[in-house]
Amino acid sequence: MSCVSSYKLMKKASAEGYAVPAFNIDNLESAIAAAEVMKETGKSLIIQTIPRTLAYGGMSVYPAMMRSLTAGIDDVDYAMHLDHGSSKELAEKCINCGFSSVMFDGSAMPFAENVKRTKEVADFAIPSGVSVEGELGTIGGKEEGDTDLEASYTKVSEAVDFCDMTGVSTLAIGVGTAHGIYKGVPKINIKRIEEIHSAVSTPLVLHGASGLSDEVLRDCIKAGISKINFATELRQAYTEGIKLGMAQNPGVFDPKIYMRVAIDEIKKVMLQKIEVCYG
Numbered sequence: 053m054s055c056v057s058s059y060k061l062m063k064k065a066s067a068e069g070y071a072v073p074a075f076n077i078d079n080l081e082s083a084i085a086a087a088e089v090m091k092e093t094g095k096s097l098i099i100q101t102i103p104r105t106l107a108y109g110g111m112s113v114y115p116a117m118m119r120s121l122t123a124g125i126d127d128v129d130y131a132m133h134l135d136h137g138s139s140k141e142l143a144e145k146c147i148n149c150g151f152s153s154v155m156f157d158g159s160a161m162p163f164a165e166n167v168k169r170t171k172e173v174a175d176f177a178i179p180s181g182v183s184v185e186g187e188l189g190t191i192g193g194k195e196e197g198d199t200d201l202e203a204s205y206t207k208v209s210e211a212v213d214f215c216d217m218t219g220v221s222t223l224a225i226g227v228g229t230a231h232g233i234y235k236g237v238p239k240i241n242i243k244r245i246e247e248i249h250s251a252v253s254t255p256l257v258l259h260g261a262s263g264l265s266d267e268v269l270r271d272c273i274k275a276g277i278s279k280i281n282f283a284t285e286l287r288q289a290y291t292e293g294i295k296l297g298m299a300q301n302p303g304v305f306d307p308k309i310y311m312r313v314a315i316d317e318i319k320k321v322m323l324q325k326i327e328v329c330y331g
């Protein structure tokens with residue numbers, strides 16, 4: 053298995069009308085789950101970690117785990133991606149540790165500042181073959197209440213300018229999704245995805261997809277999304293899997309017994325998302 057850039061996987065997905073699922077991993081168990089589903093399905097994945105995960109497990113640990121776990125599986129590529137990177141310094145460190153793709157999330161900054169900071173990362177990373185994901189618009193967060201949806205959507209003209217000015221490989225857009233768990237039924241602006249997709253050639257990313265129905269996910273892909281991020285549902289499956297594994301094996305104190313149950317629960321969610329994303 054080769055570790056390639058997210059852009060390479062997403063360009064193919066965009067041309068062929070599917071999306072690459074991007075799974076956030078937290079530890080060895082979620083890394084094992086990801087490696088096993090790639091081996092079993094032969095489908096490429098984007099494996100990603102947020103900065104808090106790197107602080108938890110160690111920056112070089114995650115790409116090293118994926119390299120080891122996928123060694124010898126020759127017919128499928130994957131990408132190792134920094135999700136929601138917050139600085140050029142962090143991007144540099146990740147690339148030095150073997151990441152093939154990095155995100156710089158300047159979406160909370162004023163437009164000009166977002167452009168400037170994202171371009172710095174793109175200028176540095178892209179020539180070395182690493183893809184860079186930028187973000188424009190607002191993706192709701194766990195702590196937020198009801199956000200003003202219309203104001204948070206990525207504007208088409210800004211997406212065009214942002215891609216031109218930064219040279220980013222891929223772009224995350226705000227179209228009504230939120231990170232974490234949805235409080236009500238999410239309203240996704242499919243039309244806005246179509247409009248941005250027809251205005252820019254940059255492959256588009258959807259964040260905050262946990263909790264969206266399969267039907268909505270398929271509509272997003274049809275409209276032009278070529279990477280979909282899943283984190284919350286995987287963490288939920290893992291946590292429920294540990295509880296299930298302990299309930300099934302009372303008195304057992306070897307983590308390898310109940311963790312195997314947890315790995316299988318993560319895999320069930322991953323396999324289902326792969327089916328939806330690849331169509």
Ligand SMILES: [Zn+2]
Nearest residue numbers: 231259260281
């Ligand atoms: Zn995100």
